[in-house]
Amino acid sequence: MSTSIPPAMARYPSLAGKRVFVTGGGTGIGAAIVEAFAQQSAQVAFVDLAEAESQALVDRITAAGHTPPWWQLCDVRDVAALQQSIAQAVQELGDFSTAVNNVARDDRHTMESVTPEYWDERMAVNQRPAFFTIQSLVPGMKRLGGGSVINLGSTGWQTKGAGFPCYAVAKSSVNGLTRGLAKSLGEHRIRINTVSPGWVMTERQIKLWLDAEGEKSLHQNQCLPDKLQALDIARMVLFLASDESAMCTAQEFTVDAGWS
Numbered sequence: 001m002s003t004s005i006p007p008a009m010a011r012y013p014s015l016a017g018k019r020v021f022v023t024g025g026g027t028g029i030g031a032a033i034v035e036a037f038a039q040q041s042a043q044v045a046f047v048d049l050a051e052a053e054s055q056a057l058v059d060r061i062t063a064a065g066h067t068p069p070w071w072q073l074c075d076v077r078d079v080a081a082l083q084q085s086i087a088q089a090v091q092e093l094g095d096f097s098t099a100v101n102n103v104a105r106d107d108r109h110t111m112e113s114v115t116p117e118y119w120d121e122r123m124a125v126n127q128r129p130a131f132f133t134i135q136s137l138v139p140g141m142k143r144l145g146g147g148s149v150i151n152l153g154s155t156g157w158q159t160k161g162a163g164f165p166c167y168a169v170a171k172s173s174v175n176g177l178t179r180g181l182a183k184s185l186g187e188h189r190i191r192i193n194t195v196s197p198g199w200v201m202t203e204r205q206i207k208l209w210l211d212a213e214g215e216k217s218l219h220q221n222q223c224l225p226d227k228l229q230a231l232d233i234a235r236m237v238l239f240l241a242s243d244e245s246a247m248c249t250a251q252e253f254t255v256d257a258g259w260s
């Protein structure tokens with residue numbers, strides 16, 4: 001799914017040449033974020049598990065004449081592998097000023113079915129990678145004299161969405177990560193914010209969950225009639241990475257068409 005930049009979309013001069021690291025950037029919202037940064041002339045690096053989709057994204061961005069994104073196959077559940085990918089990206093490209101913690105999986109499960117192993121695995125994909133990505137990238141941000149960390153939260157748990165209790169726990173902790181690091185990172189002019197999407201029509205969401213009931217729920221709960229697209233989330237991420245948001249930190253920015 002291409003997210004070609006609409007002609008009237010904002011240009012952020014401060015993003016040109018910026019190095020941006022994205023987790024789970026191969027498909028969905030992450031891919032829209034990768035593409036949107038590339039269209040702003042940023043140098044993007046991302047990790048993902050989806051090999052064919054990630055390579056197709058890079059090919060598409062490169063063919064459009066933008067700086068080819070750096071990417072590596074990496075399972076973020078393996079913290080050592082994630083740290084190794086980040087170290088390699090820094091070595092090849094230089095220090096990153098922006099980190100986008102996007103990776104997650106909203107697989108459905110019941111409370112009754114959760115074992116300690118399943119719990120740990122859910123946290124390993126939905127919670128743990130953000131902390132260790134920040135830990136790995138902050139030294140470079142300090143060397144650069146500042147940076148911006150953007151953590152993808154969710155409105156799902158805030159609107160009492162059912163069917164994914166482990167995901168809800170992990171996603172609710174994103175605000176804690178943002179708030180808990182904002183003061184110490186702020187001393188180094190590193191900003192950290194949460195972007196919480198509503199229900200975004202990625203291919204995965206359409207394929208797995210958008211049925212007649214879902215359509216009805218969207219209509220009843222959103223204030224705006226249109227369906228959220230991945231680019232709507234990418235737009236907020238661009239703003240938070242740019243100098244236009246220079247004094248925004250420790251906040252949650254919700255993009256949900258007024259659902260929550």
Ligand SMILES: NC(=O)c1ccc[n+]([C@@H]2O[C@H](COP(=O)([O-])OP(=O)(O)OC[C@H]3O[C@@H](n4cnc5c(N)ncnc54)[C@H](O)[C@@H]3O)[C@@H](O)[C@H]2O)c1
Pocket residue numbers: 023024025026027028029030047048049050074075076077101102103104105106125152153154155156171196197198199200201202204205
């Ligand atoms: N789509 C929505 O409606 C929605 C709503 C609220 C919040 N969000 C949040 O937005 C972010 C992106 O969501 P999305 O809907 O685009 O997700 P998605 O599942 O469509 O894409 C996530 C990406 O992460 C990759 N990935 C999954 N597991 C991985 C692993 N172990 N290692 C490396 N890569 C892995 C996938 O291959 C995929 O490219 C997530 O943080 C999600 O919680 C999404």
